[in-house]
Amino acid sequence: MAGTTTGIPRDVTQGLTQGGIGESTLRPDGTLKVTGEFAYSSDMWHDEMLWGQTLRSTVAHAEIVSIDTSEALAMSGVYAVLTADDLPAAKNYGLEFRDTPVLAYGKVRHHGEPVALVAADHPETARRAAAKIKVEYKELPLITDEASATAPDAVLVHEGRDDKHSKHVPHPNIVHRQPIVRGNADEAAKRADVIVKGEYTFGMQDQAFLGPESGLAVPAEDGGIDLYVATQWLHADREQIAPCLGLPEDKVRMTMAGVGGAFGGREDISMQILASILALRTGKPVKMVYNRYESFFGHVHRHPAKLYYEHGATKDGKITHMKCKIVLDGGAYASSTVSVVGNASSLSVGPYDINDVEIEAIGLYTNNPPCGAMRGFGAVQACFAYEAQMDKLAAALDMDPVELRQINAMEQGTLMPTGQVVDSPAPVAELLRRVKARPMPPERQWESSEGADVRALPGGLSNTTHGEGVVRGVGYAVGIKNVGFSEGFDDYSTAKIRLEVINGEAVATVHTAMAEVGQGGVTVHAQIARTELGVQQVTIHPADTQVGSAGSTSAGRQTYMTGGAIKNSCELVREKVLEIGRRKFGSYHPAWANAELLLEGGKVVTDGGEVLASLVDVLEDEAVEIEEEFRHRPTEAFDLRTGQGNGHVQYAFAAHRAVVEVDTELGLVKVVELACAQDVGKALNPLSVIGQIQGGTTQGLGVAVMEEIIVDPKTAKVRNPSFTDYLLPTILDTPTIPVEYLELADPNAPYGLRGIGEAPTLSSTPAVLAAIRNATGLELTKTPVRPEHLTGT
């Protein structure tokens, strides 16, 4: 393709920012991002590009009677107007089932589903042309919750399902059902001195990542496509894109463009196929950029959930049994609902040792917005409910809520409800002890000689109280999250490492398909290469499909998996280097025969520190390159009837203590402090670890007190698709977040590390809720908490 493309990623060489693993090396992209110089995917430009625009459904469930594109096509500057009839090959894509239409055909199943597509020479022309497409809908009855989905005469959201779960689900509007049965909950309940039941509701959270969906598709000479896009997993995208374009995978070449953030929201396809189809159709590069409004419709959200729990305990605080049913609303398309159900089910007990359990989790098909991956992935909803239950149980037993948790805390060797042994450290009681032992933040911090500092009060700058009605509350929570892809998935990551001499210095190049979505992989990958190869200069090659899959940047797996792959490939490179060294210099020094040789400071050294040769002398003009896959130990599927199976790779644990101040008259909340303790296995980059924990904590706070996509139950339409009304915490809503982390190595993981990004998102929300309950005495079974809930209005 003639013409130049700008804004696409380039090699990043890190020589000045030194540091191996365990050091707080700074991000190579950090300064660029805060100074506005970083090229995000929406900054890409091609001289000859067109702009793509979608038209989305205005109703949630309807037959498409007709689509008239004639007026749009007649507009000057418009190059293409496409509907489902124009799709070149496969019409559907999807992460787990291919149930999602590229463009709706026959019917639309949710508000904001793509129906038609325009390419024009200006974004405004494309937008206006899309507005001129006339779509006639015939509305269908809405499926919006469990009752309407499973009613005997319920309309089917998807007719003729033939996916692998369609045979075992009790109703075609149920995507997946995962029961887990262990012991005998009914029998054990007879031993209980107290039994508490609760019904909990978790709202729909949005990932609200920076940098809405965008990318650039450039048609290639060979009939293929070069696609630059901000995503979370290049290879999984390609697997879904290629069939829809009617191209073999090797003709779909993908490169990661600059990503703002993801949090699961980029796991599913957004504009990738749409831009590619327009590019192939028009023969021109096509750029698509969703605005924030469209972004709310352009990606899946966190599953809203209803959770029904029962716990029993003996007088001494030992939990006898747990029963629960978790209903997750997957919305119109499956996305990753199957896995979210598996997670919610298998982690529904929480980090507790309970032998007798009866668990059921289901994921629904409805006409609500599709839901899928988001930080915490099914475990978040469960944690909100089981932690509320712990407080309720403690109150019923007249026991300290932390003590109750500690009495029942799991530890290394505990059995999960799935029968899996937790075979590495599980310091649940210790994490709780640490957050509880912290000194309390001072009371009434708003008081000053000049009157009340409203910034320290509920309501903040809005000046709603100077201390009147304000009551402090304290709450605790702890959670368990799996790390990595579970249930028998063959998860691997690939790293290509090249070591060579450039300008008289040994330089390592790391090439993976890892999506840098803000987690700091680009920093840590260089740290690993420095540690393993003893070089200073490390070049991180842009992520693309010219190398094997790195898997998804999700499930807290990327440092474990791609970091593990880099470590592994580096070790193989080191072996080769030593082979070359032995060949060249083996006769000069007997130590070359020693197996314990290391690469340090650009040299081959013995484990005693004696220098044998420099890398420059060993390599000369020879480059060593290894591309190798890395796998974690295999997992198993959960039995569909009993839920038994070694389903998870690793577990992560975090605990929080929340201190809040609530204006009990106005129902406004100020979170004063949200202390976290987490076991991270090994902190490869302590600064990044703290950042991840504080970020996850804040995202959990958001859904505790403000974040919710509000869907009108009467129309299934989204009511607040903007940052005006979908509120995210500002810095004034974000408390101090003191973090203590433990480094208890997981012997099965590279360097002993644990995935860290998700666990803090789990316990943050219930800790805040517990603190608000503590301040108000209210039951508060729904998150986010709204002023109406706190004031009974």
Place this chain on the structure above:
Amino acid sequence: MDFLRPASWEEALAAKAEHPTAVPIAGGTDVMVEINFDHRRPEYLLDLNRIAELSQWEVGEEKVVLGASVPYTQIIENLKTELPGLARASHTVASPQIRNRGGVGGNLGCASPAGDSHPALLASGAHVEVESQARGVRLIPIDEFYKGVKRNALEADELIKSVHIPKATGPQEFSKVGTRNAMVIAVCAFGLALHPEKRIVRTGIGSAAPTPVRAKEAEEFLNAALEEGGFWDNGKIITPSIAKQFATLASGACNPIDDVRGSANYRRHAVGVMARRTLMWTWESYRGNAEGRTLEGAA
């Protein structure tokens, strides 16, 4: 969309006369949101940014003449003493970037019930100075300015030039409820100003009725109660029963809706709480008792 850029106030009036559908734009913090969301596509935008006088203010003997485009940041920094209620309200507007751009003229032009400056303007008893090429200047009392949801008293050929706001002669307060602690659109808001020289209290309610409104019955009740009890002279603590009745009447002045930001019932409730609190804060300040706010518990 045509972009008109008059160099002077006279040119702006001429342009507005020629194109009555033209939408004036200054900071653009409201108009641009509407355009970006495609809520409106005006034929003409009338850019007022070249007219320097709109960004100026004048502090007179009795009032401040505040140019329509004076950014909120300037009000906060320079007019805290003269216009404490409006300065407080200005501080709750959006983010620092928006406060650097937006001004009261935009709030009045848009006339959204959620505009943050309205309660303070109502409580102060401001007048809006508008002008047309054909009929010249007129001063619209703020009580007659708001006509309906996003409708104001302007004729199609008129532009807002300034707001005449009486300088504070007593304490003023402003409170706003939002569901986060900064950068939030009002769920509801309340402004209150004591006017000791007239021995009256004025109020303003935001976001709890189709337009910004005064809580007139609450004011009348309070004015009578304060007069009757000699409060203005003896500086007594306001009794809980007076504060409570004032709050109840302020709630009663609301005519709110249920929407995505809050329920109607909550808005009524919250306006009552804010009415009571702002009354106590201003009254305690009037009594000259800086520690007075601790007496709130009595209410």
